[in-house]
Amino acid sequence: MRGLSGPLARAWQWASPALVVFGTGSVLAGLVIIWAARLTVPYPVYVSELGAVGAPTAGPFAVALLCIAAGGITIALAADHARSDVRVLGSWLPAVTIGFAGLCFGVASQVTCTATCPVPFVDPRSTTQDLTHTVFAVLGFAAACYAMLQVAFSRRRPRVARFSLVCSIAVGAISGAGGVLALVHIAVDFGSWLEFAGMTVAIAWLATYGMALVLEGRDRVGTVLLDPELQERMNGEPTAWPRPSGLSESA
Numbered sequence: 120m121r122g123l124s125g126p127l128a129r130a131w132q133w134a135s136p137a138l139v140v141f142g143t144g145s146v147l148a149g150l151v152i153i154w155a156a157r158l159t160v161p162y163p164v165y166v167s168e169l170g171a172v173g174a175p176t177a178g179p180f181a182v183a184l185l186c187i188a189a190g191g192i193t194i195a196l197a198a199d200h201a202r203s204d205v206r207v208l209g210s211w212l213p214a215v216t217i218g219f220a221g222l223c224f225g226v227a228s229q230v231t232c233t234a235t236c237p238v239p240f241v242d243p244r245s246t247t248q249d250l251t252h253t254v255f256a257v258l259g260f261a262a263a264c265y266a267m268l269q270v271a272f273s274r275r276r277p278r279v280a281r282f283s284l285v286c287s288i289a290v291g292a293i294s295g296a297g298g299v300l301a302l303v304h305i306a307v308d309f310g311s312w313l314e315f316a317g318m319t320v321a322i323a324w325l326a327t328y329g330m331a332l333v334l335e336g337r338d339r340v341g342t343v344l345l346d347p348e349l350q351e352r353m354n355g356e357p358t359a360w361p362r363p364s365g366l367s368e369s370a
Contacts, residue, residue, distance in 0.1 A: 136333050138197035143329035145190030150322045152183035157315060163308040165301060166318055167256060170231040177231065184228030187322065191221030191263075194329045201275040208269045216266040217325070223259030227252055241302060263321050264290055270328060279331045286324040293317040 156169050156176040170180030195218030203209040232252045237244040239253050267287035271280050294317035300310030 135197045138193050139329045139332045142190040142193030142197065143326050143333070145186045145193065146322050146325050146329070147190075149183040149186030149190065150319065150326075152179050152186065153318070154315075156180055156183070163311040165236065165311045165314050167227075167232050167252065168236045170228070171236050172231060172233050174234075181228045181231065184224050188221045188223075188225035188228060190329075191217050191224065191325060194325065194332070195221060198332060199275075199335075201273055203269040203272045204274055205272040208265075208272055213266045213269040213273075216262050216269060220259045220262035220266065223255045223262060227255040227259060230255070238302065260294065260318075260321065263325065264294075267321075267324055276331055276335075279328060282327060283324065286320055290317050290320050290324075293320065 153166070153169065156179040157164070159176065160169070168174065169176040170184070171177065174180075195214040198212070198214035198217065200212060200214075202212055230248060230251045232249045233244075233246055235244075236252075237246075237249055239245045239250040264287055267283045267290070270276070271284035271287055273280055293313050297310045297313030297317060300306050300313070
């Protein structure tokens with residue numbers, strides 16, 4: 120993290136990978152819980168329906184979303200300052216976008232939809248609670264997709280960038296198709312599976328991004344431990360200038 124020096128910098132070098140490991144584990148745990156809950160329902164449902172008021176899977180769904188929210192926020196806190204190389208996407212850091220997505224999922228975990236999750240503005244049974252949940256769930260998902268694009272157009276990590284681009288296209292296409300099917304009430308069963316597929320890809324991307332940060336942090340720590348000059352810089356000690364060459368000494 121910029122602005123830290125000496126003992127604080129050393130502590131952050133060790134703490135940052137640990138935070139990302141925790142965040143990555145949290146989002147994967149959330150994904151597993153959601154799928155475990157989904158497999159207990161014998162009929163097609165959309166993701167948010169698992170947490171609907173009165174649903175037997177409402178408790179696990181809330182825990183799962185909280186895990187994803189906590190994991191996303193933790194990864195965002197430990198992420199670096201790499202920006203997108205595209206001006207529009209580089210207005211702020213991907214970490215900010217991921218953190219915002221985590222906050223949205225946190226709200227959506229606490230304000231769930233009512234029974235059967237009626238679609239706001241389309242279904243007359245929809246309530247303010249449904250609208251609140253839908254807005255924050257959509258904002259969180261959209262923020263996650265935007266973070267993928269930000270990372271996709273950054274030269275900092277080429278492999279992760281390519282993976283992010285593929286994921287952003289896949290999530291956009293899959294989730295877009297699922298959302299349209301839900302709105303028009305056509306092939307709802309297929310649309311629900313599309314939504315789960317898009318969610319899985321998005322969470323898998325976040326976990327992969329987190330692991331990339333972990334590996335990069337581990338390599339950075341190893342470099343610092345092997346390089347005395349970097350150790351001196353982190354300790355705030357002046358680095359000794361190289362001795363002059365023999366020609367200078369003889370002059």
